[in-house]
Amino acid sequence: MATNFSSIPILDFSLSSNPETKPLFLAELRNALTNVGFYYLKNHPIPQAEIDAIIAYVPRFFDLPDAEKERLRMVHSPHFFGYSRFGAELTKGKVDQREQYDFGTSLQSKWQPGDPEYLKLWGPSQWPEEHLLPGFRAAFASYIDGLQKLSYRLLSLVAEALELPPDAFAHFFEQDGNEDRAKIVKYPAPADDSSDQGVGPHFDGGFLTLLLQASPHRGLQVQNRSGQWIDAPPTPGTFVVNIGKALETVTQGVAIATSHRVLSPEKGSTPRYSIPFFQMVSQGTVIGRQVLDMPPGILKIKEARGQVIADSINYSEYNELPSGLVALIGRVKSHPDVAERHYPELFNKFFPDGLPTHGLAY
Numbered sequence: 197m198a199t200n201f202s203s204i205p206i207l208d209f210s211l212s213s214n215p216e217t218k219p220l221f222l223a224e225l226r227n228a229l230t231n232v233g234f235y236y237l238k239n240h241p242i243p244q245a246e247i248d249a250i251i252a253y254v255p256r257f258f259d260l261p262d263a264e265k266e267r268l269r270m271v272h273s274p275h276f277f278g279y280s281r282f283g284a285e286l287t288k289g290k291v292d293q294r295e296q297y298d299f300g301t302s303l304q305s306k307w308q309p310g311d312p313e314y315l316k317l318w319g320p321s322q323w324p325e326e327h328l329l330p331g332f333r334a335a336f337a338s339y340i341d342g343l344q345k346l347s348y349r350l351l352s353l354v355a356e357a358l359e360l361p362p363d364a365f366a367h368f369f370e371q372d373g374n375e376d377r378a379k380i381v382k383y384p385a386p387a388d389d390s391s392d393q394g395v396g397p398h399f400d401g402g403f404l405t406l407l408l409q410a411s412p413h414r415g416l417q418v419q420n421r422s423g424q425w426i427d428a429p430p431t432p433g434t435f436v437v438n439i440g441k442a443l444e445t446v447t448q449g450v451a452i453a454t455s456h457r458v459l460s461p462e463k464g465s466t467p468r469y470s471i472p473f474f475q476m477v478s479q480g481t482v483i484g485r486q487v488l489d490m491p492p493g494i495l496k497i498k499e500a501r502g503q504v505i506a507d508s509i510n511y512s513e514y515n516e517l518p519s520g521l522v523a524l525i526g527r528v529k530s531h532p533d534v535a536e537r538h539y540p541e542l543f544n545k546f547f548p549d550g551l552p553t554h555g556l557a558y
């Protein structure tokens with residue numbers, strides 16, 4: 197199969213549950229994992245009515261009164277959950293032109309004095325007042341639980357596609373519940389000739405990301421192996437699934453994490469909305485020390501494919517640091533205002549000159 201790509205493959209989830217069609221699904225998944233790092237998933241098990249209900253809440257969330265958005269601001273949360281104003285986030289030092297609300301699967305913080313600081317990253321979400329947005333909390337809590345289940349099913353199919361036992365990744369997750377993260381994002385059209393960086397080129401950090409494109413706007417682009425940006429337009433009834441750096445690392449680079457970005461909508465357009473879900477791994481695991489033995493036939497696919505080009509950072513921190521600390525460092529770099537308040541030592545390490553202000557609106 198091709199080792200470069202000019203479009204994103206579409207996989208039919210329903211093929212995976214029929215023994216006659218499952219080999220075809222696994223072959224297509226293997227190609228997507230080893231050559232693209234991205235795929236669309238159609239005929240998935242999340243009911244369309246549930247997705248429509250979620251999508252309908254998104255603009256309403258951003259229309260909440262300013263006082264409520266202020267109450268929900270991420271700066272109040274050591275778990276980096278809550279509302280970030282437009283222009284309050286950085287990707288590799290550059291300001292992203294988006295506004296967002298981060299939430300997670302429901303977990304209490306396990307951190308106790310004396311524990312590593314990164315355990316504080318997991319904890320409860322901040323939810324809007326029920327009377328201001330009735331049903332929002334229940335709908336999004338149920339949605340993220342459904343995506344967590346789907347992400348585990350997809351990961352077991354990843355294992356099978358790479359000729360590993362279906363539970364090959366099970367030990368990367370907490371047995372008593374893992375905290376996965378999601379967010380709702382608004383990308384407005386630029387008001388003038390300002391930046392069109394919706395979000396700058398980056399890799400996702402964890403295992404799998406499941407993205408719901410929640411409006412018909414284009415903007416998401418994925419970098420192919422010769423460095424070109426390939427459009428990943430919204431396709432109704434699908435999720436966009438992509439591989440994070442942790443999964444790339446534990447598969448010895450067989451499954452590839454692919455750089456991607458979002459361009460703001462055209463001037464004069466309505467905003468683009470999206471809802472990404474990020475599958476996280478157990479916080480204490482040093483990913484680089486848990487690399488899996490890969491079957492020789494699968495390693496040959498990687499050799500035949502050759503080096504993957506990407507103009508973005510790598511996650512070499514995974515080789516030495518617990519994944520929870522890698523995730524926390526990522527959050528500190530993206531949300532310095534939250535870091536300054538809740539993680540002063542890390543803040544001082546990464547921002548020795550104080551809070552970056554240029555272009556940022558905390």
Ligand SMILES: O=C(O)CCC(=O)C(=O)O
Pocket residue numbers: 381395400407416456457458470471472
């Ligand atoms: O909004 C999107 O379509 C993608 C967002 C994204 O890549 C991210 O937040 O990691």
Ligand SMILES: [Fe+2]
Pocket residue numbers: 398399400456
């Ligand atoms: Fe991403």
